[in-house]
C-alpha cells in the first residue's frame with residue numbers, strides 16, 4: 332500500500348516565474364495553490380514526490396483543540412478552508428468533521444486540559460471539558476480509568492495520502508508548474524537579493540523563493556549562512572484493519588492514538604513515543620531546546636541510530652554545481668521503530684476494547700521537524716526575496732492550508748489575514 336498518491340511532474344523547466352517554492356509537502360503545495368489562485372507565476376520544486384515525506388506519514392488530525400494560543404488563528408482559518416477544499420481543487424481530500432477526543436489518564440493531564448481551556452476561552456472554540464463519567468460514555472467498556480477529557484466535536488480528520496497531491500494538482504490547474512524529482516541545490520542572488528533558484532535541472536529565475544523543505548530546512552538554509560533552529564524527532568504510525576464498531580472521532584490518550592481512515596482502516600500510534608536520534612544538531616542546539624526537552628521529556632526517547640553518524644559526515648556546505656544530498660535521498664522513508672506498531676495496538680485495545688481482533692497491515696515512521704517553542708516559522712529571512720515556512724513541530728498538516736495562505740500573503744506584500752509576529756524568523 333502506497334503512503335501517497337503519486338502524481339506526474341511537469342517536464343519543462345520554466346525559464347522565469349514570480350515565486351519558486353522549495354519543497355512539495357502540504358505547506359509548499361498550499362502556498363502554491365494560494366499564489367496561483369492570486370495570479371502569480373509559481374514553480375514548485377520537489378526533490379522526490381509530492382507529499383511523500385511528513386505530509387503523508389502523519390496521523391491526519393485536523394484540530395484546533397490543544398494548540399498553542401499563538402497558532403489558533405491559523406487553525407481557525409484552516410478549519411474554514413478544509414471543508415471547501417474538495418470543491419476548490421476538484422479532488423478527494425478525505426476531510427470529515429468527525430470530532431477529536433483527548434482522554435486524560437491522571438490529574439496532571441486533566442489539569443493541562445483545563446489550563447488550555449481557560450487560556451483559549453476568548454477564541455470561542457466549541458471545545459468541552461469532559462468529566463470522568465462523560466469520558467467513559469464516549470469510550471464504552473474502556474479498560475482504563477480516565478480522569479476526564481477534552482472534546483471538540485467540530486475538529487476533524489483528513490487523508491494524508493491524498494490531501495497534498497490534491498492541493499498540488501489544484502495549484503497546477505490554476506497555472507502552477509510542478510517539478511518532481513527536481514532538487515533545489517541553492518539560491519542565486521544579484522545585488523544582494525534573490526534572483527533565481529538553482530535546481531538540479533537548471534536555473535529558474537525568480538524574484539522570491541520559499542523554503543518549505545520540512546525536515547531538510549535547517550540543512551538547506553545553513554548552506555546560505557541562515558541558521559534555523561530545528562531538530563528532528565522520529566515518530567512511528569501503523570495502519571490496522573478490523574470489523575467492529577469503534578469511534579468515528581479521533582482519540583488520543585497518554586500512550587495511544589487512533590484516527591479512522593478513508594479506506595476503512597485506522598491509523599494508530601503510541602502517543603508518547605517520539606524517538607530523538609542524537610546527532611550533531613542536538614549538540615549544537617542543546618541550549619535552545621533544553622526548555623522544550625524539560626517540558627516534553629515524557630514524550631521523548633533519546634537513542635543513537637544511523638542518523639547519529641550521518642549527522643557528523645553530511646556536508647553542511649556545497650556548491651550548486653554538483654549533486655547534493657537532496658538528490659541522493661529523494662524520499663526519507665524511515666522504517667517503523669522497534670515494536671511500536673504492536674505496542675500501539677495493545678495500548679489502543681486497553682483504552683478502546685472495540686478494537687480487539689484488529690490486525691496490523693502496514694507501519695511506517697516519519698521525521699517531525701521541531702522548533703524550540705514548537706511554533707512554525709512563516710517569515711521573511713535575512714536574504715531579501717527569501718522566505719521560510721517550516722518547523723511545524725508535528726502540527727502542520729491540520730493548519731497547512733492556512734500556513735500556505737499566510738506565506739503567500741507575506742511573499743506578495745498583501746495584508747496578512749493574521750498577525751505573523753509569532754512566526755517571525757529569529758536567528759538569535
Ligand SMILES: Cc1cc2nc3c(=O)[nH]c(=O)nc-3n(C[C@H](O)[C@H](O)[C@H](O)COP(=O)(O)OP(=O)(O)OC[C@H]3O[C@@H](n4cnc5c(N)ncnc54)[C@H](O)[C@@H]3O)c2cc1C
Pocket residue numbers: 353354355356357358359376377378379380381382383384385386387388389390391392393394513514515516543544545546547548551566567568657661662696697698699720721722723724725726727728729730
Ligand atoms: C508521525 C507523524 C504524525 C503527525 N500527525 C499530525 C497530525 O495528526 N496533525 C497535524 O496537523 N500534523 C501532524 N504531523 C505533522 C505534519 O505531518 C507536518 O507538520 C507537515 O506535514 C509538514 O509539512 P511540510 O510541507 O512542512 O513538510 P514535508 O511534508 O516533510 O515536505 C517537505 C518537502 O520538501 C522536500 N524537500 C526538502 N529539501 C528539498 C530541496 N532541497 N529541494 C526540493 N525539495 C526539497 C522534501 O522532499 C519534502 O517532500 C505529524 C507528523 C508525523 C511525522
